[in-house]
Amino acid sequence: MLNRLFSALENTRSSISNAFKGLSGNNISDDNIEQIEEKLLLADIGFDTVENIIKIIKKFKNDNFLNEIKKYLLKELPPKQKLMDNESYPLIIMVVGVNGTGKTTSAAKLAKLYKDLGSNVTLVAADTYRAAAVEQLRVWSKRANTTLVCNEKATEPSAVLFDGLTSALLNDSDIVIVDTAGRLHTYENLMNELEKMHRVSTTRFPQFKVKNIITIDSLLGQNSIVQAEQFNKHVPLDGAILTKLDGTAKGGIVFSLHKKLNLPVQYIGVGEELSDIEIFDPEKYIDGLFGLENNK
Numbered sequence: 001m002l003n004r005l006f007s008a009l010e011n012t013r014s015s016i017s018n019a020f021k022g023l024s025g026n027n028i029s030d031d032n033i034e035q036i037e038e039k040l041l042l043a044d045i046g047f048d049t050v051e052n053i054i055k056i057i058k059k060f061k062n063d064n065f066l067n068e069i070k071k072y073l074l075k076e077l078p079p080k081q082k083l084m085d086n087e088s089y090p091l092i093i094m095v096v097g098v099n100g101t102g103k104t105t106s107a108a109k110l111a112k113l114y115k116d117l118g119s120n121v122t123l124v125a126a127d128t129y130r131a132a133a134v135e136q137l138r139v140w141s142k143r144a145n146t147t148l149v150c151n152e153k154a155t156e157p158s159a160v161l162f163d164g165l166t167s168a169l170l171n172d173s174d175i176v177i178v179d180t181a182g183r184l185h186t187y188e189n190l191m192n193e194l195e196k197m198h199r200v201s202t203t204r205f206p207q208f209k210v211k212n213i214i215t216i217d218s219l220l221g222q223n224s225i226v227q228a229e230q231f232n233k234h235v236p237l238d239g240a241i242l243t244k245l246d247g248t249a250k251g252g253i254v255f256s257l258h259k260k261l262n263l264p265v266q267y268i269g270v271g272e273e274l275s276d277i278e279i280f281d282p283e284k285y286i287d288g289l290f291g292l293e294n295n296k
């Protein structure tokens with residue numbers, strides 16, 4: 001099967017590998033190094049990580065430095081998460097993040113992913129600001145064959161969440177996936193609302209384990225580090241979904257998220273369809289960035 005992560009990283013990879021072209025043995029010039037540095041930074045592989053990669057290239061120039069880079073980068077990332085095995089149930093996955101980063105789409109994709117793994121999934125449409133988001137979720141929940149809890153008349157996201165969790169308990173759901181409203185981190189009241197939702201889950205429904213996942217739009221680059229930092233001040237983030245990895249040449253943000261915020265990328269979005277989600281695999285990701293073997 002064609003590896004969709006590898007395909008999604010095509011633009012990022014082609015930019016990086018152009019810079020690596022023509023490098024051989026002792027012929028590595030300062031110009032070469034500068035070009036590589038620039039391309040890696042453009043791909044949003046953070047500054048520290050880029051500096052370390054350059055050191056490796058200089059040190060191993062006669063050997064296979066790409067393999068050394070891979071070894072180093074693998075150590076920088078947490079191992080691939082095992083869905084279901086390492087998670088405890090029932091579980092609430094709150095999908096949070098800035099407007100347009102892919103929350104609603106990702107919530108639906110996650111519902112299908114877990115449903116396909118055999119879980120009993122409830123989707124909760126807690127974006128009370130956008131009627132279109134509820135409609136979008138309704139269509140998807142039908143296609144994914146999952147229960148949807150929504151209330152178009154509700155104005156309080158926490159109230160919809162409360163209903164959703166009550167209903168999830170009644171129907172024995174393993175996983176509740178909650179779509180939330182778009183928030184700019186500067187909107188204090190929206191952030192407070194998010195905190196309230198977190199409180200409702202943890203205090204009123206202690207049966208559930210809560211996981212807060214932030215959607216990070218690959219196209220936004222280093223700005224998303226600031227966004228994630230802000231969200232993390234209000235609700236404890238457990239992981240990230242890197243969305244829109246297809247079509248971006250800036251697929252390198254994963255390292256900074258982990259290094260600066262200790263935030264593991266757990267899923268990636270590779271398209272607009274329901275099945276366009278994958279569990280993040282660090283090794284495949286690194287192979288995809290640098291065009292290494294065994295990756296298709």
Ligand SMILES: Nc1nc2c(ncn2[C@@H]2O[C@H](COP(=O)(O)OP(=O)(O)O)[C@@H](O)[C@H]2O)c(=O)[nH]1
Pocket residue numbers: 097098099100101102103104105106182215243244245246247268269270271272276
């Ligand atoms: N190409 C691509 N588009 C995506 C992906 N995830 C979301 N989108 C698109 O991004 C736009 C915003 O998504 P939406 O889920 O409504 O964002 P929200 O405002 O955070 O809920 C929509 O047009 C989605 O189809 C992805 O992984 N790849």
Ligand SMILES: [Mg+2]
Pocket residue numbers: 103104105127130133180182
């Ligand atoms: Mg939405």
